[in-house]
Amino acid sequence: MATARAAMVTGMTALTATRQRATNPTATAPAAPSITTSPAPSAAAAKRILAASVFGFFLVGLDAMVVNVALPAINRSLAGGLAGAQWVIDGYTLAFAALMLSAGALSDRVGAKAAYGLGLIGFTLSSAACGLAPSLALLITGRLVQGAAASLMLPASLALIRQAFPDPAERNRAIALWTAAGSAAAAAGPVAGGLITAAVDWRWIFFLNLPAGAAALALLVGTPKLAQATSAARAHFDVLGLLSSVVALAGLTYGFIEGGSKGFSTAPVLASFAAALLASVVFAVAESRQAQPMVPLALFKSRAMSLTAAAGFSVNAAFYGVIFLLSLYFQQVAHKSPTVTGLLFAPITAVVSVVNVTVAARMVARIGARASMTVGLTGTAGAMLLLLAVRPDQPAWVLVLLLIPVSFAGAFVVPALTIMVMGSVPAERAGTAAGIVNTSRQVGGALAVAVAGALVAGGDFAHGMHVTLIGIAVLLAVSAVAVQLLAPGRER
Structure with a gap:
């Protein structure tokens, strides 16, 4: 009887595991656990982890946008030509997007805390190198290293939050703060860049990262170690997956950047896209055959x-x-100063922060992540069409009013999508999942900048801007329909 009962229990356990794997393809079989878990941190430790993650993510988002308004000053200071100075932005974007996927997988293998700390150190030191750079070439090199460090910080910071807050409601509130920091940083970048460049010097854009990076490291020190891969999983490193993913993403991003400035039919751009396609095939084949894929x-x-x-x-x-x-547009067509240009984006920062923290997480809890994403994507598409009314002779308050819907609608999307994806993967895969989603986000940003640059470079800036805005609105509308029809329902 005991033997029969044991066999029945074993059979029911196996059937339950089979059903779980059928409904959740990311689930891990119970017989072969791939992680070591630690007890959930105390409330005080979890808050410290959240503060460190939010602080570092703010720096990553800020440095993606802070240099935009300062480019003319950098060009005058280092005399490298405006086309060369553009790579101060593009170098950061290229390294950020190309390494994000592998950085997310690395975070899961070595542990989110170790990966985040390493990224913070690299980001802080490379910021010092950027501020001290005596030439444009060295500044671009520093920005490449800075982007590589940022690619390690972003997925690791989200993985830390996923692991530190096992309760879904608390995790959603933490994710809302995390996304608020990133969105506010991206919106504050032009403001900070314009003010710092006008008040002091463009180099202080990078020097201010030093105390901020040190503060984030101080918060991270002393926090407990969270879930990470076992020694057996860490022993194998997927070199082919790493190299092929970097080549694929670097080729794709480089093709977008150079295509925007030199044309998408030029030989270097076509070659980079071909390399990206070939590397993507190699990556897919390699990962499908690996016992422990990246x-x-x-x-x-x-x-x-x-x-x-x-x-x-x-x-x-x-x-x-x-x-x-x-x-x-504000500087070249409307002839506004860098300071005024930066200040025009200031309300976006405030609106994004308020909506992310006070509304977004509550909205997900009330109507679900799918509906929140649909509302945000649809609203952002409408906001793109509102921007078609921007004219150079409009007063500043009108321009601000036209910009606010972009931040208000978009602020719903990133918290909802982050909550959805973090709730759909195990904690030990949080870094990889964050790397996938944020790689897609960075490629989207790089493509938009490249295409927009190509369209406005032809001479009629207003026409090129309108075509870009309409194209983005259509892309957002298609995404909204896909999310509403295909996404899992009412994740909270």
Whole structure:
């Protein structure tokens, strides 16, 4: 009787595991656990982890946008030509996007805390190198290193939050703060860049990262170690997956950047896209045959993962594309100073922060992540069309009113998509999942800037800007329909 009862229990356990794997392709079989888990940190430790993660993510988002308004001053100081100075932005974007996917997987293997600390140290030191750079070439080199460090910080910071807050409601509030920091940083970048450049010097854009990075490291020290891969999982390193993903993402990002400035039919651009395509095929084949792949392809069977990556691509294309376009428009067409240009973006910072912290998480709790994403994507598409009314002779208050809907609508999307994807993966895969989603977001931003730059470079700036805004609106609308029809329902 005991033997029969044991056999029945074993059979029921196996059946339950089979059903779980059928409904959740990312689930890990119980017989072969791949992580070591630690007890959930205390409330005080969790808050300290959240503060460190939010602080570092703010720096990452700020440095993606802070240099935009300062480019003319950098060009005058280092005399490298405006085309060369553009790589001060593009170098950061290239390294950031190309290494994000592998950085997320590395975070899961070595532990989020170790990966985040390493990224913070690299980011702080490379910021010092950027501020001290005596030439444009060395400044671009420093920005490449800074982007590489940022690519390690971003997925690790989100993985820390996923692991420190096992309770979904608390985790959603923490994610709302995290997304608020990133969105506010991106919106505050042009403001800070304009004010610092006008008041002191462009080099202080980078020097101010030194005390901020030190403060984030101080918060991280002493926090407990959280879930990470076992020694058996860490022993194997997927070199082919790493190299092929970096080549694919670097080729794709470089092709977008150079295509925007030199044309998408030029030989270097076509060669970079071809290399990206070939490397993508190598990556897919390599990962499908690996016993311990860097990025398990089963993750992409999750509709939550695929749709959040698509939504992230769309919303970053909108946000980065608009800030890039209007930064140029306000200075080159409306003839406003860098300081005024920066201040015009200030209300976006305030609105994004307030909406992320006070509204976004509550909205997800009330109507679900899918509906929140649909509302945000649809509202952002409408906001793109409102910007078609921007004219150079308009007073500043009208321009601010036209900009606010971009931040208000977009502020709903990133918290909702982050909550959806973090709720759909195990804690030990949080870094990889964050790397996938944020890689898609960075590629979306790079593509929008490249295409927008190509369209406005032809001579008629207003026409090129209008075409870009309409194209982004269509992309957002398609994403909204896909999320509403295909995303899992009412995740909270």
